[in-house]
Amino acid sequence: MFEAAELGHEVDDESYERREAELREKLLAAQVELLQRKEFELVVVVDGLDFAGRSETVNKLHEWLDPRQIETRAFDEPTDVEREKPRMWRYWNALPPKGKLGIIFGGWYSDPLDGRFARELDEDAMDALLADAVKFERMLAHEGALVLKFWFHMPEHRQRKRLKKLEKDPLTRWRVSDVERDHLKHYGRYTRTAEHLIRETDSAEAPWSIVEGSDDNFRNLTVGEQLLTALRARLDAKKTPPTAETVELNTPIDGVEVLDKLDLTRTLDKKDYERDLLIWQGRLHEVLRSHHFKKRHALVAVFEGNDAAGKGGAIRRVTQALDARQYEIVPIAAPTDEERAHPYLWRFWRRLPRRGELTVFDRSWYGRVLVERVEEFTARQDWLRAYGEINDFEEQLSSHGVITVKFWLAVSQDEQLARFKERESTPWKNFKITDEDWRNREKWGAYAAAVNDMVERTSSDVAPWTLVEAEDKRYARVKVLRTLVEAVERRLE
């Protein structure tokens, strides 16, 4: 794999200067266009052997381009907040907004590479992390980002020479640590690990490019010209292309959908309700205060449901049980302009709970496959791929100890109508009912189909859906509380 990057490529200074002048002008023009159109972002991952010129080339890009529109991120040991969040959280945080160029040093490749080289990971564990990387990049590409990856290579004898030279000069000696010496000592094993990494994560959406690092001129020009070609091609393309594979949704042949199976006649009388509420609120309070939960877990509760199904009231019964310092409620409305400039899951990643805490999402990432699908705010291929992306997101939460519980609160059309009317006639409730609610009501069937698909495709072991019969508010509230308690208790066992 690295043969072509060991040929001793060189570019003489004269040719370099000529090509650099032209490249620079074109790069700058492309960057200005990227910024002015703000249609997509450019994500460049740089990785490779030590001293193969990664940072020199990145510095050169900063020199050629307008550095004010570049966001460059390197990653040290995770901070304590980063450690509390799923592994990918800090990479989500590092994504540039549309219109900018983000340069990522190592990024999501550091853990698999370093971990495997240090033999902390076996090959399967490494491959699992690489599969995460592929999914993440595919998501980025489908969300419109242009993703490019550069691996800087260098033959062993040249690296040995460079290391010696750095060690001799007192001004550069600090750059060589035991880590680099160890990599060089096991050059064969290190490059084989890298080769495996590149093979597993090279994709049409986010291709790797291997660059020979020995000659500065050659290396910088190569990266600059490849970057220009890719960016130019994308800017000149008729429309932003990468469409996801189209999935066919299975409509049940008998027309029976999950919501049809709910028994909306279930009720709870007032006395039982008051007793049950206290019991389950008490247990929720207790389990969320347990040492084990506080140290290892966090809770995400997602509330979706028909308009006027009683989400607000149910959420209130949950938070009543808790101290205000332990939870946060995130009402999902239209995204802010910063949120709009990032992949759609970004706004949810930024609101994840800290360890030992609860975040309630009042509406959630499922808007993608509900309102955005029904109202056609999002193209078909984009909401279709959301199912997989959401499953992947929730799996990442789960494997980090975050317990995800999802509720769909269902009422009948008649009950909804009655509640709409009651809201309209109660002065301090009528802000809760808008023309939009009435319009949504007309699309009852389309929403039901969307819910059916959503439940079928995203109810998983790690984050199952709970359908809540919400015709009777008391019954619904107790079911919500009980489900939360049982989900947490099960996970703590």
Add this chain to the structure above:
Amino acid sequence: MFEAAELGHEVDDESYERREAELREKLLAAQVELLQRKEFELVVVVDGLDFAGRSETVNKLHEWLDPRQIETRAFDEPTDVEREKPRMWRYWNALPPKGKLGIIFGGWYSDPLDGRFARELDEDAMDALLADAVKFERMLAHEGALVLKFWFHMPEHRQRKRLKKLEKDPLTRWRVSDVERDHLKHYGRYTRTAEHLIRETDSAEAPWSIVEGSDDNFRNLTVGEQLLTALRARLDAKKTPPTAETVELNTPIDGVEVLDKLDLTRTLDKKDYERDLLIWQGRLHEVLRSHHFKKRHALVAVFEGNDAAGKGGAIRRVTQALDARQYEIVPIAAPTDEERAHPYLWRFWRRLPRRGELTVFDRSWYGRVLVERVEEFTARQDWLRAYGEINDFEEQLSSHGVITVKFWLAVSQDEQLARFKERESTPWKNFKITDEDWRNREKWGAYAAAVNDMVERTSSDVAPWTLVEAEDKRYARVKVLRTLVEAVERRLE
């Protein structure tokens, strides 16, 4: 001071229920109006004696109001990222956006109170922190926030009884730790410290209210009704009032302003430039890599100047000297909608450098007293108070070890005209020149006066302005580099 809160206030259950029902409805209506108008935010600070009912009352507010529109923050030991930033950084992060209610437990009062009680601070040190609190709250109020503060009090004998009761019950025993026992043991000293704190920080903009905590009914109703009264009054006020004291600006009687004194004929020939550039870039590289800088400091470089004065080119010469991983450039354009929903300095707080790093602001918080003043985007009393707020902000940076260096790049009107024309005629530069630039040019005098006032009022020991003669780009670039190097070296001495 606490006499009125030791009278054994009580409200019987019957009156409570009647008043609660009415209060709740009115509170909810006011909250809805707050949210819909999004004109200001409500910041409520709660503090007080242990077990005097702070968290119970906050939980009650969550129950009465729509908890989805409340952001409640408590503060543990600072995280490692928080420790890297000035003390107030995490409180800035905790501010609610306009339209919401933010509840702050302790917040900026915890350090002075706990520190003084533990005798880690002497009285002067405590007072300095309290003065910071007053300034911060005044800024919030002037930016439009409604700030209310509640101190929960309880007489000693009642607190003693409550502590015993909590300790006896196995379900609540965990709430009593040595901290609370210690506070009670030194009840007199603790309340005297609190009394001092309240006296020093009670202000018209952010008044304290002392609430007797012994009786739940009395305590909750008191807080709820005071909150309603204040919120209602603000919502019903004709216009958002609190205007800052009006300062008279001193126009120099001889009409000579700071920019007039600049000698714009200074130049540097190419050979000297190339030599000096290398020297100062090398020194900048070196000093920012020094152990001492990396451990204790960070650098903020502010670039302001006439249009086409060469800010971009100067910034590029600075970053050329550095590794891309060590700096970030923040170009200041129109604020995002999240930024607009917060006090104007919020957007700059969120972009402060980490320890050992450099943040370059290409335009900055000085926009408030430059473009916003000249174009009348901001009311006179608001940009007038900005001078003090900015000085305060930069002092906070400085006392945390952040070195702030500020540049005004000045060119003559003739030179600007020549550069505008050159930009217009160079294809890959003409995106840099807009109608706005031409319009700004017509207001040359107004900008000069604004610069004069800005320099006079915000050039301080901790963050002096450097006026840069930028008629000759080479001279300007070297002066910028040299100033940066010398500022850092001076601080490291």
